[in-house]
Amino acid sequence: MDVKEQVIQIIAEQAMLDVSDVSMESTPEELGIDSLGLVEAIFAIEEQFDISVPFNANDPSESDFDISSVAKIVEGIEKLIAEQKS
Numbered sequence: 001m002d003v004k005e006q007v008i009q010i011i012a013e014q015a016m017l018d019v020s021d022v023s024m025e026s027t028p029e030e031l032g033i034d035s036l037g038l039v040e041a042i043f044a045i046e047e048q049f050d051i052s053v054p055f056n057a058n059d060p061s062e063s064d065f066d067i068s069s070v071a072k073i074v075e076g077i078e079k080l081i082a083e084q085k086s
Contacts, residue, residue, distance in 0.1 A: 008022045
């Protein structure tokens with residue numbers, strides 16, 4: 001399972017949706033994920049990939065991590081994984 005599939009699976013679990021209901025263009029809001037659900041998803045992603053996501057739950061707009069869509073989340077995680085390996 002690649003990064004994209006794993007991230008989509010985690011997000012789907014948080015949104016209590018089927019994986020097929022989550023597209024790369026979906027936003028957390030469209031999926032019904034509130035701020036607490038988003039924090040839980042970030043924690044699950046950090047645990048799954050053994051990375052630290054630079055996300056400020058108290059002020060998401062101030063974070064360096066783009067959570068505007070599933071695609072942006074996947075892109076950010078892939079970048080963090082690559083940075084960690086180098």
